Amino acid sequence: MTQEFSFSLAATSGKARTGTISTPRGDIRTPAFMPVGTAATVKAMMPESVRATGADILLGNTYHLMLRPTAERIAALGGLHKFMNWDRPILTDSGGFQVMSLADLRKLTEEGVAFKSHIDGSKHMLSPERSMEIQRLLGSDIVMCFDECPALPATRDDIAKSMELSMRWAKRSRTAFGERPGYALFGIQQGGLEEDLRAQSAEALQDIGFEGYAVGGLAVGEGQEAMFNTLEFAPDQLPKDKPRYLMGVGKPDDIVGAVARGIDMMDCVLPSRSGRTGQVFTRLGVLNIKNARHQDDPRPLDENCSCPACKNYSRAYLHHVFRSQEIISSMLLTWHNLHYYQDLMAGMRAAITEDRFTEFERDFHSTRAQGDIDPL
Numbered sequence: 001m002t003q004e005f006s007f008s009l010a011a012t013s014g015k016a017r018t019g020t021i022s023t024p025r026g027d028i029r030t031p032a033f034m035p036v037g038t039a040a041t042v043k044a045m046m047p048e049s050v051r052a053t054g055a056d057i058l059l060g061n062t063y064h065l066m067l068r069p070t071a072e073r074i075a076a077l078g079g080l081h082k083f084m085n086w087d088r089p090i091l092t093d094s095g096g097f098q099v100m101s102l103a104d105l106r107k108l109t110e111e112g113v114a115f116k117s118h119i120d121g122s123k124h125m126l127s128p129e130r131s132m133e134i135q136r137l138l139g140s141d142i143v144m145c146f147d148e149c150p151a152l153p154a155t156r157d158d159i160a161k162s163m164e165l166s167m168r169w170a171k172r173s174r175t176a177f178g179e180r181p182g183y184a185l186f187g188i189q190q191g192g193l194e195e196d197l198r199a200q201s202a203e204a205l206q207d208i209g210f211e212g213y214a215v216g217g218l219a220v221g222e223g224q225e226a227m228f229n230t231l232e233f234a235p236d237q238l239p240k241d242k243p244r245y246l247m248g249v250g251k252p253d254d255i256v257g258a259v260a261r262g263i264d265m266m267d268c269v270l271p272s273r274s275g276r277t278g279q280v281f282t283r284l285g286v287l288n289i290k291n292a293r294h295q296d297d298p299r300p301l302d303e304n305c306s307c308p309a310c311k312n313y314s315r316a317y318l319h320h321v322f323r324s325q326e327i328i329s330s331m332l333l334t335w336h337n338l339h340y341y342q343d344l345m346a347g348m349r350a351a352i353t354e355d356r357f358t359e360f361e362r363d364f365h366s367t368r369a370q371g372d373i374d375p376l
Contacts, residue, residue, distance in 0.1 A: 005141075005184040005211050007243050013357035015235070015262040018349045021212075021243055023141050024182045025081070026088045028056040030243065031259045031352075033345050034091060034267040035338055039064050040074075040084040043272050044330035045338070047086045053307070053335065054342030057089040057142075059267045062134050063098035066124070067117050071137035079139030091267075092140035093247070094131045094173075094188075097149045108148070110165070128172035136180075144214065145173035147188045152222040159192035166190045166216075167204040174208050184211035186245060189238065192217055193230050202237035212243040215263070219248040228257050235262035252281060252344060256364055259348050260357065271341050275334030278322050282340065285368045289333065293375040294319040307339035308332065 009019040021028040035042045035050055038061045042050050050058065060080055065071060074083050081087055099106060099113045106115035112127030131146040147166035150159060170187050177185045187205035191197030205213060215234050218227045227249075235244050245265035246258050255266055271281065278290040282302040287294075289301075297315035305311075309318065309332035321329040351360035 003182055005182060007212070007241065009241070011353045011355070013352040013355045014260065016259050016348070016352045016357040017262060017264060018352040019264070021089075021264075023089045023184070025141055026056065028089055028265075029345075029349060030264040031255075031345055031348055032056060032265045033255065033341050034059045034265065035272060035341075036061075036267055036269045037084065037086075037090075038269070039068070040080060042334075042338075044276060044327075044334040045272070047084060049335060050086075050338065051088070053338040054346060055338070057091060058086055060084075060090050060092045060138065060140060061098065062092050062095035062131060062138070062144075063102070063126075065092075065138060066095065066126075066134050067119055067122075071134040075137040075139070079137075081139060089141040090138075091142035091186075092135045092138055092144065094144040094146040095126050095134070096131070096147050097248075099126055100149060100151075110168075112146070112169075128169045129176040132173055132176035136177075141182075142184045142186060142212065143177060144186050145170045145177075145188055145210070147190060147216060149190070149217050149220065150192070151220050152192060152217075152226075154192065156192075156194060156197075159190075159194060160197055163190040163192075163197055163201050167201060170205060171208050174210070186210055186212040186214050186243075188214045188216040188247070189234060190217045191234075193222060193226055195230075195233050198230070198234050199237050202234075206239065210242070212245060213238040214245040214247050216247050218246065219250055219254070224254060224257070227254070228261065231258060231261040231263065252341070253365070253368070255341075255344065256348065256361055259352075260361055271337035272334045275332075275337045276330045278329075278333065279337075280333060281337050282372070283367050284370050284372050287372045289315070289318050289322050289329075291319075297376055299373070299376075301336060302340075305336065305339065305343075307336045309336040 003024040006022045019030050034057050037058045102118045104116045114125050128146040135143040146169050148162050150162045187210035189201045191201045243264045246263045249266045250268050280287045294315040300310040351357045
């Protein structure tokens with residue numbers, strides 16, 4: 001690739017920021033929400049349908065893809081973009097979080113993490129160098145450095161030791177990544193809920209130097225209030241001229257609160273996973289399509305939504321196909337949820353551009369507080 005990876009800020013409103021991440025495979029409008037394509041697919045969606053919702057970038061999962069079908073196989077078939085028929089940017093996580101949360105019989109050392117696959121029990125070793133190799137084979141545009149993500153709550157001593165290990169791994173990730181014009185490597189800030197440990201981590205990462213920076217180690221059980229308290233200072237510790245990515249977030253109100261505190265990028269399985277389980281996100285809050293109140297309702301999920309589920313189908317139909325376990329239920333509800341999330345991001349980008357984010361945030365919460373429309 002010849003085009004450089006770059007980030008430009010266009011406007012701010014309070015701490016909220018809007019801008020553009022430029023990559024050889026296309027621009028990413030920020031704030032950006034990245035749908036999760038864990039195993040080279042956003043479940044129940046065609047790639048062109050994901051793009052139609054407004055997504056500029058997808059997230060792929062290093063851990064799952066290294067196990068099945070393997071990074072080497074994907075590389076031999078032309079890389080992840082060609083493999084999954086997505087020609088726009090892809091960010092891949094490092095695999096570290098999944099190793100910690102999914103793998104069996106894992107052993108953590110300075111070298112990396114030895115573990116057994118949750119699929120077939122096969123033995124693997126994931127290190128900073130191997131993570132960089134896998135992500136290079138996949139061909140992802142934005143690569144995440146390899147880190148350890150401790151679950152919260154944890155002792156301050158454990159959080160400090162974990163953060164320091166992650167910083168050593170970050171340096172090894174940078175070295176292994178090498179010079180790859182057009183591609184980006186993001187460092188991951190750790191430190192739990194501790195402001196001084198977060199500051200140490202941010203300083204260590206900036207000394208190494210990355211194209212972007214993530215706030216890691218949140219949305220791991222600490223609760224929204226603690227997460228927001230940490231986001232009051234954590235993004236400010238990172239460079240203003242680089243993208244800031246909050247990993248694994250989240251619910252709509254988490255996302256709005258994160259953007260209000262200076263975050264540019266987010267990802268979460270929630271909109272797609274919820275679509276498959278009948279949970280629907282709308283401007284008026286969350287509804288459950290399986291509830292009997294919807295079975296005779298000819299109205300759409302949201303009369304102001306332009307997604308195919310809302311334009312073409314009634315609540316009664318969506319209730320029926322969900323209760324009947326028809327595949328179209330997962331397809332339509334996932335499309336709706338992803339559309340809602342991308343509409344939310346577009347609304348925030350417009351509000352920041354017009355310097356009215358405070359009003360946007362107030363209206364967002366007051367509209368959701370109304371709750372779903374009354375049953376017929």
